[in-house]
Amino acid sequence: MNAVEIEEAVSELAERPFDPAEFPYQFLAAFGNKDTTIKRLRTGSTNASDLPGGVLQRSNIHIAVAAHGAVTQTLAGLRTSPATAKAKPRFILATDGDGFEAEELESGETVACAYADFPNRFGFFLPLAGITTVKQVRESSFDIRATSRLNRLYVELLKDNPDWGTADRRPDMNHFMARLIFCFFAEDTDIFNGEGLFTATIEQMSARDSSNTHEVIGELFRAMNTPIAQRAIAKLPRWADVFPYVNGGLFSGSPAVPRFSRIARSYLLHIGGLDWRKINPDIFGSMIQAVADDDERGALGMHYTSVPNILKVLNPLFLDDLRARLEEAGDNSRMLLNLRRRMARIRVFDPACGSGNFLVIAYKEMRAIEAEINKRRGEADRASEIPLTNFRGIELRDFPAEVARLALIIAEYQADVLYRGQKLALAEFLPLNKENWITCGNALRLDWLSICPPTGTGVKHHADDLFHTPLDQPQIDFENEGGETYICGNPPYLGNTWQTVEQKADIRSVVNGRTSSAGFLDYVAGWFIKAADYIANAGGAASFVSTNSICQGQSVPILWPILYSAGCDILFAYTSFKWANLASYNAGVTVAVVGIGAPRNALRRLYEHREDGHVVLREGASITPYLTVGARVIVEKSNNPISALGIMEFGNKPSDGGHLLLSRDELNAIGLTNAQRDRFIRCIYGSQDFINGGLRFCIWIEDKNLDEAQQIPALHERIEAVRALRLASPDKGARTILAKRPHQLKLMRIGSSHAIVVPSVSSERRPYLPAGIVDAHTTLTNLAFALYDAPLWNLALIASRLHLVWITTVCGQLETRIRYSNTLGWNTFPVPTLTEKNKADLTRCAEDILLAREAHFPATIADLYDPDDMPADLRDAHERNDEVLERIYIGRHFRNDTERLEKLFELYTKMTAGAGSAKKRKVGAA
Known part of the structure; x- marks a missing residue:
């Protein structure tokens, strides 16, 4: 279950008559526990409680229903219960149907409220559903409750107005919802004259059967679109005439309102009953957009982007500097005034703004700084000089796009109330101005300089309707001469495999011939290139949340030379971390934050996410595109090892339609003698076979043995099937070359004594790459790499932590799995010149690893390298191997992976320095 579904279930529970015996089970069910789990708790098989009527779910929650008026005492009993101490639940909860108290034991945070109000605190309990939250979400249950209610209303309205769900009418439906959101907020914050005025008017003036609800709402919207001076002509009903003129475009455009069923009317009144003063535009905007998106409605609650994560983009981009200048200014009136003037000219531009989260948070943070400036200058009531029009988006x-604009309007009003007081905020809020600054369009096809011009009023747009934002939209006059522009956001990520034809064309248009490999770039790379081009023309800086693929693998030598050639460098970055959301089933994508701009003399900041959860700040003169401190370096594919290493090749591609590959049962069915098996059959592994202990076989017929093999009917039949398949292939090589040797795989590679195996794809959870060795009677498919007859010390290199770190960085990942490459990973791996003693020491380490594995036969590689259950002797063997190898590099153990990478890049740079001046010109100097 996601957060919104949980809220609905919790609210439904609170509305039912309280059943003391059933409440604990109903509560757990509301948070997604399955029927089988509830059944086991009921029977007592998993209920660890030691209190009468108590229900204790280990590691989760201990619930007890209290006698009337004894909630606090019951909670104390839960806290001191031996069963609580033993089962280590995260929460304890006590209720008597009137009062409700709970505590999170580790943090000591508590909830105490009336039973009917506990749905307002449901965010406190989201960890029960496996949803990892942050404090801000837990304090924002309102946003999730409001989204849930709006979703119900939206779906109900579409049932009765199916034409409003069509592509032509959907904008009208979405615009209608935006108007409702504004009205709910306005009636609870004194923007309308009288708390609850909008909802109360609908309740009083519309029939209970809902037959005229749409007409009543239409009249209210008409009033909000009619200036006071024109009210007499408009002939508004008296009950509508009390509403203020709002417009600014919000209530212009189509006046239509969908028809309401009785249920839809009830939903609307229920929504109006919520306390909309609690709205948090940081969160609400992104959640509310899901209401109107068919693809996203099924995943409601997935759209929360935490403020701390957004600040990882905004703080180092420009907010940290503003705060530093504020600190430096102290109480110096002139310096404070200069800072305020500077802030009034700053543009924040999000070219993938969604519902405006980044813009809203940037605005709120800047208003907080401005408020402090005004306070120090004795001008606390001064109107803000930071215009919303400087917060632009695509x-x-x-x-x-509509919601982003609405969220900014709400944020502005809330900031005015906070810093200037309710009276002044209200006096200046209405009517809304007509300016619009959120463009609806394809950011990769638009000219960013026209959306966010670099100076003054250089480019203008205009549109009649505030919220409907065609590409020829608002031209806004704003005085920004000499101002700064900061580009930010969280653009869409989409690997090249999953891009549509149109998206691939978007990327090609942005690249504009600067590389022939644009098809390998992730979609997010388009925003980095557009930002670099903008900065080259207009200055400024940019920072995006990005899939970490742009800092790994084959994307680096494609993307970063383009950014460097545009004059941009990495100014700061956050290394890979999980960008999680509210969905319990979604672990979050691995991302990085990268800030780019024209090179500066200041030290570059790299925020490293460590495995223990801490973030460590490191500084240096330059940051590599692989997000390490160091000079620019780009690792490019090499056809041969740059170090004195064995040659790594692909395994054998069958190209046989499966006729040369056999399961054990198929092999037994052929009925070969032992001698024939030895002559014509080989074991064959792919990556997953090798890792998981699977075993397959392949027909392996050398030319000298072909006549004998043809005499065996089962082999002859399979050979002819391969011939027919290859002759029918659209590939010319298959028809003219491979069809002439249908008794063989496309490639026939095998070691004369052994082969070192390296799976091409493996889990990122393992502490080492799952490499190994096979004998001369075993071959590999093209889903694995092999070093045929290579010295065993090569295995020691591959099985090291040093090599794992290199591969995950320069080869990148397939989804989250490690993707190995011989040309990009092995051939580029920098190894110092090894002495014979070094090789002997590493050979012994490789042997120790293999012997440790053998001691646990028949455990598979997957079993042995489970990070939670790796045998101690095997781990010790790997650690000795790491110790020996790393001493060869720097004379000691590396302190961490960052140090490993920095040394490897340093060595790589030295070893490839003579590879040609062309490459050096391509990369450029820091």
Whole structure:
């Protein structure tokens, strides 16, 4: 279950009559526990409680229903219960149906409220559903509750107005929802004259059967679109005439309102009953956009982007500098005034703004700094000089674009109330201005300089409607001469395999011939290139949350030379971390934050996410595109090892339609003698076979044995099937060359004594690459790499932590799995010149690893390298191997992976320095 579904279930539970015996089970069910889990708790087989009527779910929650008026005492009993101490639940909860108290034991945070109000605190309990939250989410249950209610209303309205769900009418539906959101907020924050005025008017003036609800709402919207001076002409009903003129475009455009069923009317009144003063535009905007998106509605609650994560983009981009200048200014009136003037000219531009999270947070943070400036200057009531029009965005879909603008309006009003007081905030809020600054369109096809011009009023747009934002939209006059522009956001990630034809064309248009390999770039790379081009023309800096693929693998030598040639460098970065959301089933994508701009003299900042969860700041003169401290370096494919290493090749591609590959049962069915098996059959492994202990066989017929093999009917039949397949292939080589030797795999590679095996794809969870060795009677498919008859010390290199770190960085990942490459990973791996003693020491280490594995036969590689259950002797063997190898590099153990990478890049740079001046010109100097 996701957060919104949980909220609905919790609210439904609170509305039922309280059943003391059933409440603990109903509560657990509301948080997604399965029927089988509940059944086991009921029977007592998994209920660890030691209190009468208590229910204790180990590691989760201990619940007890209290006698009337004894909730606090019951909670104390839960806290001191021996069963609680033993089962280590995260929460304890006590209720008597009137009061409700709970505690998170580790943090000591508590909830105490009336039973009917506990749905308002449901965010406190989201960890029960496996949802990892942050404090801000737990304090923002309102946003999730409001989204849930709006979703119900939206779906109900579409049932009764199916034409409003069509592509032509969907913008009208979304615009209608945006108007409702504003009205709910306005009636609870004194923007309308009277708390609850909008909802109360609908309740009083519309029939209970809902037959005229749409007409009543239409009249209210008409009033908000009619200036006071024109009210007499408009002939508004008296009950509508009390509403203020709002417009600014919000209530212009189509006046239509969908028809309401009785259920839809009930939903609307229920939504209006919520306390909309609690709205948090940081979160609400991104959640509300899901209401109007068919693809996303099924995943409601997945759209929360935590403020701390957004600040990883905004703080080092420009907010840290503003705060530093504020600190430096102290109480110096002139310096404070200069800083305020500077801030009034700063543009924040999000070219993938969605519902405006980054823009809203940037605005709120800047208002906080400005408020402190005004306070120090004795001007606390001063109107803000930071215009909303300086917070610009591009969004592909119309409704998120509308919501982004609405979220900014709400953020501005809340900031005015906070810093200037309710009276002044209200006095200046209405009517809304007509300016619009969120463009609806394809960011990779638009000219960013026209959306966010670098100076003054150089480019203008205009549109009649505030929220409907065509590409020829608002031209806004704003005085920004000499101002700074900061580009930020969280653009869409989409690997080249999953891009549509149109998206691939988008990337090609952005690249504009600067590389022939644009098809290998992730979609997010387009935003980096567009930002670099913008900065080259207009200055400024940019920072995006990005899939970490742009800092790994084959993307680096494609993307980063383009950014460097545009005059950009990495100014700061956060190394890989999980960008999680509210969905319990979604672990979050691995991302990095990268800030780019024109090179500066200041030290570059690299924020490293360590395995223990800490973030460590490191500084240096330059940051590599692989997000390490060091000079620019780009690792490019090499056809041969740059170090004195064995040659690594692909295994054998069968190209046989499966006729030369056999399962054990198929092999037994052929009925070969032992001698024939020895002559014509080989074991064959792919990556997963090798890792998981699978065993397959292949027909292996050398030319000298072909006549004998043809005499065996089962082999002859399979050979002819391969011939027919290859002759029918559209590939000319298959028809003209491979069809002439249908008794063989496309490639026939095998070691004369052994082969070192390296799976091409493996799990990122393992502490080492799952490499190994096979004998001369075993071959490999093209899903694995092999070093045929290579010295065993090569295995010691591959099985090291040093090599794993190199591969995950320069080869990149397939989804989250490690993707090995011989040309990009092995051939580029920098190894110092090894003495014979070095090789002997490493050979002994490789043997020790293999012997440790053998001691646990028949455990598979997957079993042995499970990070939670790796045998101690095998781990020790690997650690000795790491110790021996790393002493060869620097005379001691590396302190961490960062140090490993920095040494490897340093060595790689030295070893490839003579590879040609062309490559050096391509990369450029830091």
